[in-house]
Amino acid sequence: MHEVSVMTKVWLRWLPAVAVPAAIAAGALVGPFQASAAATLPIKTPEQLLAMVGANTVKSLSGTLEQTSELGLPQLPTTGPSSNAGVASALDLLTGPHTARVYLAGPTDARVQVMDQLAERDVVRHGTDVWLYSSKDNSATHETLPAAGTDGRTAPSTPELQTPDQLAQRMLAAIDPGTEVTVGQDTVVAGRSAYDLVLSPRSSDTLVGSVSIAVDSLTGLPLSVEVQARGQDKPAFRLAFTDLILQAPSADLFTFTPPPGANVTQRSLPQGDRLPPGQPGTPGEQSGSAAPQHTVSGTGWDTVIGLPAAAVPAGLTASPLLAQAARTVDGGRLVSTALVNVLLTNDGRIFAGSVPLELLQAAAAAR
Amino acid sequence: MLPSDSRVPSDSRVPDEVPSDVPQESTSDPPGDLSFDPLVRHSRTAPGWELLASELTVLFRRRRTWAMLLALAAVPVLIAVAVRLSSPVAPGRGPAFLDRITQNGLFVGVTGLVVSIPLFLPLTIGVIAGDTIAGEAGLGTLRYLLVAPAGRVRLLLVKYAGAAVFCVAATVAVAVAGVVIGVLLFPVGPVTLLSGDTIGVGQSVLRLLLVAAYVTVSLLGLSAVGLFISTLTEVPVGAMAATIVLSVVSEVLDALPQLVWLHPWLFSHYWLGFADLLRQPVAWGSFADNAWLQAGYVAVFGALAYGRFATKDVLS
Known part of the structure; x- marks a missing residue:
């Protein structure tokens, strides 16, 4: 009898140590659901x-x-209180x-x-x-x-x-x-x-x-x-x-x-507007910042932009960062992200678009 | 025996003949057992204040405490003297705000906190928090502190309060030493905030106080972790080392991008967020996030420390 009550007391004293994390976990799980509880709005087309x-x-x-x-x-990784500069910040x-x-x-x-x-x-x-x-x-x-x-x-x-x-x-x-x-x-x-x-x-x-x-x-x-x-x-x-x-x-x-x-x-601003910033995931945006000699194939979401070798900045293909990010594919090197693929062909041209690699290779082959 | 009596001779607390072990039933002892002692009744009417006063007296009478505070105060002094003696710092080099020091001495305090918070402050907090319970156990004085009824919860609270007071003292030591040496060595004037706006000296002292408050709050979670670890062992050095190691581990995990889901749960995650107080207007978001996070750590590790300490057989 005495033994039992002692054991209960021991458990009671550990109870907060179980209850507090449980309460926090419950709050962390329930919170986001409440925040995104769907509203019901009048239907619109x-x-x-x-x-x-x-x-x-x-x-x-x-x-x-x-x-x-x-x-x-x-x-x-961002290490230390001082922030990185240059390529890393880009x-x-x-x-x-x-x-x-x-x-x-x-x-x-x-x-x-x-x-x-x-x-x-x-x-x-x-x-x-x-x-x-x-x-x-x-x-x-x-x-x-x-x-x-x-x-x-x-x-x-x-x-x-x-x-x-x-x-x-x-x-x-x-x-x-x-x-x-x-x-x-x-x-x-x-x-x-x-x-x-x-x-x-x-x-x-x-x-x-x-x-x-x-x-x-x-x-x-x-x-x-x-x-x-x-x-x-x-x-x-x-x-x-x-x-x-x-x-x-x-x-x-x-x-x-x-x-x-x-x-x-x-x-001073020559045209009254800066070049549109390169925002990831903006379809059709690449055309704005590309050099005048660029070629465009495909339409809408499948657009592929091609840059002739002459328009590619000289140091770009030699950059060590690029060498790290790119992998070798048939016909050149590929920098692949979730939304944009960039193909650097062996003869120095660049093809980019929100399309799979095959379309970029086809565009490169078609000239 | 009243706990505070036993603590007056500070470090040289000599155990004398008092009831030895206080097992886990201590809090549930019928009050009749000790009610004949008027001193105990007195201490129950003023719960823990005398114990806290004696705890703080012991803490701040220790040479170790003052050595740590002086070491912390030396950080901004070293920075200021080094900057004063060397050529101007190019903007963007070195720790944040370093290049602003030469324009405004008040920044020395902020720079000192930026430099101290990743290592020096956790180091000293680890020593103090790790020593709380384990230190008494190591000295053999813990059981004498527990003779009073309901002594364990109160002792835990008092020990934690002592560690929290040290957090304040440590932060204030860095900030005040920084401001004093900055005023001595550099001009003082309007302060440029991160947003590029400038504010007057009075406003900037207020911001510095806010930053100090933020840093103090940031360290409360670590203190609770240290308190819990301290209840696990009777070797204070082990508890101190474990606390410090945990703070470093937390910072390393916080720097790994692969663990980004874990970052908001690490007690060191918002440590450098006090920069949000130096924006115009003040971004209070990180202050609130940090306070909630630290409160969570205090609650969890406070509860763990209670569970461990209230069920522990105190033999020393």
Whole structure:
């Protein structure tokens, strides 16, 4: 009898040590399900949703964005508190997750803060003034936009991060007959109920499985863009708000004066717009940044861009990083990611597209 | 015997003739057993405060504690002197914020914390937290601390509170030493935040205090881990080493991209997240995430330490 009560007491004293982890585990398992508990929204057709996105008038917001990529590129470990620079950071943009805060107030005031570990990159636009600031090397760059550029609804984007709105608009602009537009299950993004607009290629010759855009049910603002690759469970690319307030942030966020001691450079823009940034998973985008002599074969999702040997930067093919990422295939070397394949032929040409290797080889053979 | 009595002679706590072993029934002893002792009743009306006071007295009377605090304070001093004597640091080289020191002495405190948090702070916390219970067991004083009823839970809480106070002291030592040496060697003025905005001196001192609070909170989880390990052994050095090794293991795991699913659960994951307090506006997300994570560690390892300590046969 006494023995039994002692044993019970022993067990009772171990009870918290079992109960606390169990409670935490239960919370960790249940939490995400509650957060994504599907909303039931009035049914809309894809056309209605497209019109809703086109008509959205949200110009003021503060939010937090998260971008993740699962492209199958090798990841570099980030060791130590000091951040990497150069090639490693360029690769980091395509591999690691990124968090950014976005502030918009009207069409001409915007601020994007890419939050790195112990560092930050800022793009601040106030009227026609654009400041780029990097805390890593304490450098600031000033650009003046031509007055004509002020009418656009677009916020300035850092080369690696756009808002889901900007990205979605570009993807929707590229819709062609080869794209099937459907409405998926209603979701919740950043605590807001949203419609799921799904673009899927009719062709089976592309690496892209589907693109889904979460459209805010109240305002029509795209809240997230997710690109699925064929043969991969996790989204190959995802850009989503994790936090969103549809109010104009405080005005002093948009007035930027370079800090004392900063390295300030003035840059003028010849055409009033920078080259479109290379965003992974944007179909048909490669054409924008390619040299004028490039060739295009295929249409829509199957587009293959070819670069003649003369247009390829000299040092590119010799880069050790490329040698590491590429593997030898029939007719050249292949850099393969979940969404884009790049074929470097033995005679120095480059073919790229969201297509399987065979199509790139065919394009290379056809000239 | 009142626990605090036995602890006044600090390190040289000499065991005298008191009831020896206190087995696991100690908390359930009928109060009548000891109620004749007025001292015990007194200590129950002020639960643990005297014990805490004596614990802190013992902790901060130890030369070891002061040696560790001085070593921590030496980190920012060394950085500041080295930067002062050498040529200007190129931006982007060395630890974060190092290049800002020459423009503003207040950054020495932040740089000191950046440099200290991966190793020096966990090292000292490991020593203190690993020593909590095992140290008393090793000295043979543990059983005398447990003569009071309900003594074990209270002793655990007091020991943990002592370790937490040391976390505050360690962080403050680095920050204050950094600010003092920075003010002495470098100009002080408006501080440039990571976002490129500048704030005044008063604001920046406030931010530095926030950073110190963040770092202190970051170390609470490790202290709880150390407390638990300390209940497992009677060899304090073993508990200290195990705690320090665990902190290093956690940081190594945090650097492996293959384990990205595990990262949010590692107690060291948000250690460098205090940079979010140096943005404009302040990003509170990582402060909250860190606080929740550390609270989870305190709850889990506190419960484990309770389970182990309350059922343990204390023989020394």
